[in-house]
Amino acid sequence: MKYVVCVPDGCADEPVDELGGRTPLEYARLPVLSSLAARATVGRARTIPAGLPPGSDVGNMAIFGYDPARYHTGRAPIEAAALHLDLTGRIAYRCNLVNVAADGTMVDFAGGHPDNDTAAEVIKALDAELGGEVSFHPGVQYRHIMLAPPTWAEADCHPPHDLTGQPALGPTGPAGARLQELMDRSKAVLSRFELDANQIWLWGQGPGPDMPRFADRFGLQGGLCTEVDLVRGLGVLAGLRITEVEGANAWYDTNYEGMRDAAIDGLRDGTDLWIVHIEASDEAGHAGNVEEKVKALENWDTRVLAGLVDALNGMGPWRMLLLPDHATPLRLKTHTPDPVPYLLFDSTVDGPGGCYTERDTAACTPVVAHELMAALLQR
Ligand SMILES: [Zn+2]
Structure with a gap:
């Protein structure tokens, strides 16, 4: 059969x-x-x-x-599996390259659809400057992965495509401040590239299913x-x-x-x-x-x-x-x-x-x- x-x-x-x-x-x-x-x-x-x-x-x-x-267990761990990332002892966050306006409005959850090569350079730079406890892994276009220790899972995050044209509500919960800090620090890294995206957005987290x-x-x-x-x-x-x-x-x-x-x-x-x-x-x-x-x-x-x-x-x-x-x-x-x-x-x-x-x-x-x-x- x-x-x-x-x-x-x-x-x-x-x-x-x-x-x-x-x-x-x-x-x-x-x-x-x-x-x-x-x-x-x-x-x-x-x-x-x-x-x-x-x-x-x-x-x-x-x-x-x-x-x-x-x-x-979340969307990010499934996407991490597609990239063959090992989630043993780690959790995965989806890491979008996004555009948030100066007034805090989510303009583009897809960061102007950067090409894969440019995006990979950005992710490499993020990993060099913000990596350590967390690590950044390139995916496709605006869709990438951040791995973090399991304690970082405790956060309520908003999918950026649900915020289009609305205030870009940051993460809350016990790990929210750490995530927000990374998202804020990413602005300086992204500013060095020719990109529509001006920061990262972390969401969709979970452990490997x-x-x-x-x-x-x-x-x-x-x-x-x-x-x-x-x-x-x-x-x-x-x-x-x-x-x-x-x-x-x-x-x-x-x-x-x-x-x-x-x-x-x-x-x-x-x-x-x-x-x-x-x-x-x-x-x-x-x-x-x-x-x-x-x-x-x-x-x-x-x-x-x-x-x-x-x-x-x-x-x-x-x-x-x-x-x-x-x-x-x-x-x-x-x-x-x-x-x-x-x-x-x-x-x-x-x-x-x-x-x-x-x-x-x-x-x-x-x-x-x-x-x-x-x-x-x-x-
Ligand atoms: Zn479908």
């Missing part, structure tokens, strides 16, 4: 006026997905446990088969292709085989065929289960771009699912789980924690069948998403 998990990030939505009151999933032409749904079990899943933020880290952790309420490896938990080898550090970090923590796909850029023109072929090659090479996570539908949701969200779904159908189903049929019996990690409604341009439609397909079973849409699954009692992996594997 081969297994594939498809994650169109943030694809679930609400009825949209421009689409005649239909959701993107209802409006898009999705012949392959529809034919799978007609023989599958279709329902609703709660990917975001109560009390946790509706982030891709939380939703994907659930899809990977781990209860976020138990294993999620104690996640058992996927192979130990489920008894088979899993693989992953994704365009996103956060999801890659989950794959590292779960011990998945990870394939990097050229041209997979987390944008509308990503390399869909490359992601599809990475899954097919991985499964043919003996990996039992492959997870394909593609970001475009979420980006379209954040941008409020109706046309691109529909197109992202249609790209899944013609450029991923069609060839994937053909290839799987040539490998023997197979099962598929398909669901997004959360909804990203076009109207709201942000994530919601609402249950999302899921599909469980078994090539050897004629299931009850249904339509893979928000409306057709609205009456279903939501299942807990982190239990779907065991359902897929029938463990």
